[in-house]
Amino acid sequence: MKTCSFACKSLTALSTITAFLVACGDTNETTNIVEGGSLDLVADLDSLPECTTDNEGAYVWIKSENELRVCSEEEWAIVGSGGTCYTEPLADSSGMKLMCNGDSVGVVLNGKDGSDGKNGANGKDLKDTAAADSEAVATSLDSITGYSQKGPFLKGTPVSVRGLENGRTLTQSNITYEGKIGSDDGEFKLRGGMLKSQYVSLTATGFYRNEVTGKNSESQITLNALTDLTTHTSANLNLLTHLEYDRVYHLVKNMGKRFASAKKQAQKEIFAAFHIDSKDFKSSEDLNIAGTSEADAALLAVSIMMQRDGSVSQLSDFITGFAANLEKDGTWDDESMRKVIADWAMNADLDGRLSDFRANVKSWKLSDSVPAFEKFVTLFWQTEFKLDSCAKANDGVVVAKGVPNNDDDKDRLICDAGAWRLA
Structure with missing residues (x-):
């Protein structure tokens, strides 16, 4: 039995590999990979x-x-350090099984196809290649922490983590671990055991604090999230993780996208629906409505606009429809709903209600400050109504408010002292 030390993140989350070409022992000893x-x-x-x-x-x-x-946020990051793996011959002598911390993470064949029956023979004539056959590594869920937020979910809300079979199908396994939110700021910490892969889905169903009213919701809502434990030991649930859920599944299962790429694409598409450039944003499960980044502010803005003055039932119907609309082509083309959101956002903005929403979030004392969400609310309705920037050049200009194919909207807006207001 030969040993070969390599960088791995212990058993908690090695990587998304299940078989790869590895050179150890004799310099000419290489192995070829099974599957693409x-x-x-x-x-x-x-x-x-x-x-x-x-x-x-x-x-x-x-x-x-x-x-x-691993390629993460435009940098090649080292995956863990110091783990030890070794190989064991297959029973039919056609190759070797790669073991990491006692668990099999894949099979490699001899030579080109294993037909020569000798481990690592003739590798010198092969082109160096490597691949993963199912992107699944047995992973130990030592702990995972995070926040569940629409506004923050209330203390006692159940949170579950369900393991996924692999990163290519995202099929749910039969392994689930459960916990509860420990405080009214939505924070949870959950411990578990072994999972079949490093990919998991998280779910929370409960009452939440409403950013618009400042009060607790009158009924419960469910939020979902997907994450990779290789890169995340902390993961939040929020509207963005929920809205991207079905889109990520579609991109991975039907379009052949990598998990990380699918999540990044889905996030970009959701923010683009609200005219927000998310190029430098962190992953959706890293965002927090009480954070300080531009991405956190954008999340809070989207959360407020989706909530509006509606009931929990209306919110649930809206996010379900939005996710379904987004799933196949990554666009939100419900023009009637876009107008509803834009109208509400404009009135809330011009009536000074955004400061009320800020005061609500601040009163919860989630952090020292509330992110600057207001500009993203303003950006959405002004872009929807095709308004130019209000500046000295067009001061005093009166325009009709409306969206394409909407002749019934009679409101007029005037550029006044650097800001649009109702004329």
């Missing part, structure tokens, strides 16, 4: 391809460094 997949191999650091949004989530084994790296 998503792990590549390069000779050294200089051979790494550029890490971009196009290959987000890609894994590369670097032979010279004996380490695994």
Whole structure:
């Protein structure tokens, strides 16, 4: 039995590989991979391809460094450190089984197809390749923390983590661990055991604090999220994680997207529906309505606009319809609902209600400050109504408010001292 040390994140989340080409022992000893997949191999650091949004989530084994790296936020990050793996011959001598911390993470064949019956023979004539066959590594859920927020879910709300079979189908496994939110700021900490892969879905169903009214909701709502434990030991549930859920499934299962790339694409599409550029935003499960970043502010703005003055039932119907509309093509083309949201956002903005919403969130004392969400609310309704920026050049100009194909809207807006208001 030969051992080969490589970079891995212990059993908690090695990577998304299940089989890869690895060189250890004799210099000519290599192995070829079974099945196509998503792990590549390069000779050294200089051979790494550029890490971009196009290959987000890609894994590369670097032979010279004996380490695994993942493309994350346009940087090649090292996946863990110091783990030990070893190989065991297959019973039919056609190859080897790769074991990490006592668990099998894949099978590699000899030579080109394993037909020569000798481990690692004739590898010198093969082109270096590497792949993953199912993107699943047995993972221990030591703990996962986060916040469940529409506004914050209330203390006692049940939260569950369900394991997924792998990162290619996202099929739910029969392994579920449950916990509860421990305080009225929506925070939870959940401990579990072994999972079949590092991919999980999270679900919370409960009452929440309403940003618009400042009060607790009159009924419950359910939020979902998807995450990869390789990159996240903390994951929030929010409207964005919920809205992207079905879209990510579609992109992964039907379009062949990598998990990380699918999540990034879905997030971009959701924010684009509200005219928000999310290029430099963190992952959806990293966002927090009480955070300080532009992404946190955008999340809070979307959360407020979707809530409006509606009931929980109306909110649920809206987000269900939005997610269904987005699922197949990544666009929100419900023009009538866009107008409803834009009208509400405009009136709330011009009536000074955005400061009330800010006061509501501030009163919950989730953090020292409330992110600057107001500009994203303003951006949405002004873009929907095709308004130019209000500046000195058009001061005093009166325009009709409306969206395409909407001749019934008689409201007029005037550019007054750098801001649009009803004429």
